[in-house]
Amino acid sequence: MSLVKYEILTKVAEVASFTKAAEVLGLTQSAVSHAVSSLEKEFGFALIHRSRTGVTLTSEGYTMLRAMWQVLDAQELLQQEAAHILGVTRGKVRIGVISSISSNWMPEIIRIMDHQFPGIQVELREGDYYEIEQWLLSGEIEAGFLNGQKSAQYQFTELQQDPLLCIVSAKSPLYAKTEVDIADLEDMPFIMTSYKGTNDVKVLLEQYHVKPNIRFELSEEVGILSMISHHLGISILPQLVIHNLPSTLKAIPLKQGGYRTIGIAMKHHASPVTKKFAEILSAWLKEQNSVL
Known part of the structure; x- marks a missing residue:
């Protein structure tokens, strides 16, 4: 069976x-449709459910897709190992990133990769911690950034402890403080970050038995900062998230401390290209921390 057909089905899914798959792959729509139909004929069952709203995988299609990921990963690893033997670093690595990493770290990391290893293609897929872990476990990505989750199914390397800071507006009674006691947040209007997986802010508040008055739960930090700017509450956010904090807001350290642990999770027996990405990332972070 043609691996090209597997790649086509993967992109369609x-x-x-x-239509979009054809545009991305540089093929005609009829060629994409023919490839999927050919796979369905070879397997003997439907892979795709077609409707006016688009296409979705059947349950059998999703089962086969996961097997195809493994085949395509094996092919990629084979090619990378051959290139490694020849002394050439070449291949593709798919990385799961959270928004603060994609905006703060990835531009420079990719610039370095493009300069030093032009044969490596880096693909980024943005999501929350839960989504990244699921992509890693299913084989959709080779590595991803997580906030401390450990599992026997992948290796986790801690990279940095990102401080959690209290974000307030000028009208907040906490604005004049140089540090905030977490106990002072009890019953205060609060905008909570919302995402699947371990929520570092909720864990911190629960650790000190503090229950703020949660008015809103938002997944986008931009929305949270806007709410605070309009004096609708306060929040706690990681330092990386507030790299460009509006001048109308203030980030105040917490008396008790608090941070999220950012690390890179990779499959066991990671490919040479994945290991190279992790090496470049670690070296860059070490250099950044030495400057600070």
């Missing part, structure tokens, strides 16, 4: 459209 990712973008949920024959």
